[in-house]
Amino acid sequence: MIENPRIAVVGLGYVGLPLAAALSTEFSTIGFDIDEGRVKELKQGHDRTGELSSGALRDAPLSLSATLSEISDADIYIVTVPTPVDENNLPDLNALRKASQSVGTVLQSGNVVVYESTVYPGVTEDFCGPILEEVSGLKAGTDFYLGYSPERINPGDKVHTVDKITKVVAGQTSEVSELLARIYGSMNNGNIFIARNIPTAEASKVIENAQRDINIAFVNEIATIFGKMGISVYDVLDAASTKWNFLNFQPGLVGGHCIGVDPYYLAHAAQEIGLDPKIILSGRETNDNMSKVIAGRINDLLTGPSKLLVLGITFKENVPDIRNSKVGDLIAAFKEQGHDITVFDPLADKEETLDEYGIELSDDLGSGYDCVVGAVPHDVFNEYSLRELLKEGGLVADVKGMWRHRSLPDSLRRWSM
Structure with a gap:
């Protein structure tokens, strides 16, 4: 099949950006995102997700664009858009639909479209394929081909990076599978597993x-x-x-x-x-349900409405990503109990947090709290003096056990799971 493919990575988030940068060292690669602000930041050498350093981003021979026509000459399209759930916890495939429609407008005969977004079996061929066919007027499996290679990015993990993990690949034909194995294998020393078919990989x-x-x-x-x-x-x-x-x-x-x-x-x-x-x-x-369980345990140790400092709003430690963070549910439970809440997270974006959860992040730590809740174990929180944050007799609520080996003065109380 294609000897020296030109690759377009559609979606430049936690998954797409590191992938595009890694592939660009071996192939002509362009990263595309509909967020013009995101593309502008990346061109300036700033990755707000923290997955790539400024130096690594500038060194990568990667083109970046928010203009769809600029990816029209690609041979391989790799789609890495989010696949969340809706308010009823049902799969929300809107981003996948829109990305497929966009790729369909530039799709040409002989192209391969690979999906990395997490889906259930059948979505690539039964949902994405027909959209590509309808928009492009081409036939999947004849004029163009589908592939799937599940993403395995672990945000904030600097050990299991995209170039060091096993990549699973599957194509509509054995030839497509071999092509994907060659492309992905170029960036991880051939550490590839070819799945039996696309539904198996999904x-x-x-x-x-x-x-x-x-x-x-x-x-x-x-x-x-x-x-x-x-x-x-x-x-x-x-x-x-x-x-x-x-x-x-x-x-x-x-x-x-x-x-x-x-x-x-x-x-x-x-x-x-x-x-x-x-x-x-x-x-x-x-x-x-754990946010309510934890809030209930902490509330039982307090005497009526109290002044609480919640440290961390992101969904995991040492990353700025707030998507689907259950700390928001924890804070909501505290508010229902009548507590006065201050939330501090130096890694999270203030505007994004306010827009997503209606939570206003504090600019400073403050002091005189009845309880400090260690909700997310960011490394930076280990530098804080809990005694300086709390009142005499205050409670250290250590949700993730990040302070469990720290000695505390007798004047402070401690709770952990």
Whole structure:
């Protein structure tokens, strides 16, 4: 097939940007995003997601554009747009639809369109393919070809980067699969697994995060049980993890755009064929309810409405991403209990947080709090003096155990899961 493909990566978020930069070292690559502001920032060497340093971004031989016509000469289109859920926790494929329509307008005979967005089995061929056909007037599998290679980006992870992980690929034909193996293999030393077909590759991705979600739900459930018994779940996990085959999952709030979303895609697929995905949805229910459980435990240790400082609003540590952060639910629960809440997160964008959650981030830490809630374990929070933030007799509520080994004065109280 195509010997020296020109590649267009559609969507320059946490997944698309690192991928485009890595591919650009081997192939002529252009990154496309409909957000003109995002493209302008990237051209200036700034990645607001923090996935690429300014130096790495400037060094990559990568073209960037927000103009659709500028990707019209590509041979390979790789779509990396978000796939969230709606207010009813049903798959929201609008971004995927719009991206497919856009690619369809520039699609030419012989092109390959690869999807990396997390979906349930069948979406690439049964949802995206027909959209591309309708807009382009071409036929999938004859005039152009489909492929799927599930993204495995872990935001903030500088070890398991896109060039160091195994990439799963699948194409409509064996030739397309081999082409994708060659393209992706060029950036990760050939560390490629060719799946049997596209639905298999789609299914492999959606169960990865569903599996994590279920395991974390188990740990959250035992944390709730042991908490009632006055036992620290972290102490229990330290002991249990000494066994060679114990799985080391940690309790906490499970949000974000992957683990907090993907199980609903799998559950939807199951329900569409008449099955009841009890374990999957039970895990989601447990994890979704943890914000209320944690808020209730902390509230029980306070005397009436109190002054609280919540540290962290992002969905995980050391990243600026606030999408689907369950800290928002935690703060809402505190407000229902009548507490006065200050929220501080130096990594999160103030305007984005206000727009998404109606939460106004504080510019400074302040002092004189009845309780400090360590909601997200950003490294920077380890530098803060809890004694300077709290009143005498104040409560340190350490949700993620980031201060569990820190000595505290007798004048402060401590709670952790």
